[in-house]
Amino acid sequence: MKGVTVLIPSYNEQEVLHQLYARLTDVVASLHHYKFEFLFINDGSKDNTLQIIMSLAENDQRISYVSLSRNFGKETAMLAGLDYATGDAVIIIDADLQDPPELIPVMIKYWEEGYDDIYAKRRTRAGETWFKKWTARTYYHMLRKVTRIPIQENTGDFRLLDRRCIEALKQLREVHRNTKGMFSWIGYHKKEILFDRDPRAAGETKWNYVRLFDLAIEGITSFTTTPLRLSTISGGVISVCAFIYMLFIIIKTILYGADVAGYPSIITVILFLGGIQLLSLGILGEYLGKVFNETKRRPLYFVDLYNGSKRGTSEFRTTKDKIVLNNEKVKSIV
DSSP states (O other): OEEEEEEEEESSOTTTHHHHHHHHHHHHTTOTTEEEEEEEEEOSOSSSHHHHHHHHHHHOTTEEEEEESSOOOHHHHHHHHHHHOOSSEEEEOOTTSSSOGGGHHHHHHHHHTTOSEEEEEEEEETTOOHHHHHHHHHHHHHHHHHOSSOOOTTEEEEEEEEHHHHHHHHTOOOSSOOHHHHHHHTOOOEEEEEEEEOOOSSSOOSOOHHHHHHHHHHHHHHHOOHHHHHHHHHHHHHHHHHHHHHHHHHHHHHHHOOOOOOHHHHHHHHHHHHHHHHHHHHHHHHHHHHHHHHHTOOOSOBEEEETTEEOOOBOOOOHHHHHHHHHHHHHHHO
């Protein structure tokens, strides 16, 4: 019997957890040939999310939960879920029920046909403003233009991943994570299914425009160096234009005795060049900051509770770290 883990990152979702659990149990009731695990990742919730998960786990042995020591963000919470998932496949689904659990049988069907990554693409997005839809469409269009990775448009984290996809993602221990790009980066055999996204069943979204903008910057800087190249190109173009303009001023003054423009033109040029320089420094700072954080090699998360037991330990070690530790043990024995 194959195992399937339903991974549910949760942050302040007390209003919707009972509805989510009821719909999940109804869906998997007809899938008798699979062993299901409902893995909740409590990402430092400040409401009763953890208490509700623990009460559900007392009455259903299929429920497991990992409670992180604080709020590390959804991207890191999903990685923690992949680390602790026990199934042969993992289905990532949001707790807010915008992603319908009723698509799970369809995902499993395609998984049995040999696909490794079955992702749900949004055909419509109910409950979202036209501005959010427009910015999302513009962002994905721009990202697909500047990167060589085939980024999936109008898709979120709702998908089924085969165990080999899970093991591949577990090796990507980046501090600045953009999981949507990572899903495309690892490759493997993918299948698209369309669905109509529902509005939130309850509660409020945790994604304001500031966080969405930050996520967009992470996506761009994680999978392309195009901003750095554009900065270089703009610097070169401005230098050439400035040189040509300088020759024009010199020739015009020598041949025609024209007066050189004064204060207004100088201030305009200085402000323009200063803006370009600050923009270029900001782009360099974004990449340099990512390098700085990656070189610290800090654990990506800490676990407070795992199925009721206090852990106080950090994330699972990668395969490379395990090999190094084993080699050290062998040397010490010899």
